[in-house]
Amino acid sequence: MTIAALILTLALLGALTVMQFLLIAGAPIGHYAWGGKHRVLPGKLRIASGAAIVLYGVFGALLLSRAGVVPGGGDPPVIVATWFLFAYSALSVVGNLASRSRQERLVQTPVSALLSIGILILALAPAP
Numbered sequence: 001m002t003i004a005a006l007i008l009t010l011a012l013l014g015a016l017t018v019m020q021f022l023l024i025a026g027a028p029i030g031h032y033a034w035g036g037k038h039r040v041l042p043g044k045l046r047i048a049s050g051a052a053i054v055l056y057g058v059f060g061a062l063l064l065s066r067a068g069v070v071p072g073g074g075d076p077p078v079i080v081a082t083w084f085l086f087a088y089s090a091l092s093v094v095g096n097l098a099s100r101s102r103q104e105r106l107v108q109t110p111v112s113a114l115l116s117i118g119i120l121i122l123a124l125a126p127a128p
Contacts, residue, residue, distance in 0.1 A: 002125045006067040009118035012111060013056045020049040020056075032108060036101020059085055063119070068128025082123045089116040 024046045030038040034045050065072045066082045093116055096108040
């Protein structure tokens with residue numbers, strides 16, 4: 001179950017990363033992100049998309065560690081950080097549900113919910 005959760009979360013983070021790169025490049029898919037107000041993101045939100053890509057990389061590294069693929073998965077800081085990541089992702093479900101953008105609600109809410117479930121499974125897993 002842990003490996004399936006890891007694959008799910010990494011695949012979702014990968015898809016979100018691709019979306020953020022497309023947003024940075026000016027693709028007209030802004031209704032699916034950042035509150036959905038802009039079809040094409042303005043400069044500040046493109047910078048935020050770049051920051052999101054960096055965070056997704058950190059999240060992926062943390063989850064790889066927690067799953068035992070890289071060392072440290074049983075260390076207390078990794079365990080605590082995984083629980084914080086779960087809380088953050090669970091809050092993102094609420095944020096996506098509250099979005100004024102119909103597209104963001106329909107697409108990002110299930111994505112963030114699946115991401116949260118995968119992270120929860122990894123957080124609950126025994127130390128590798």
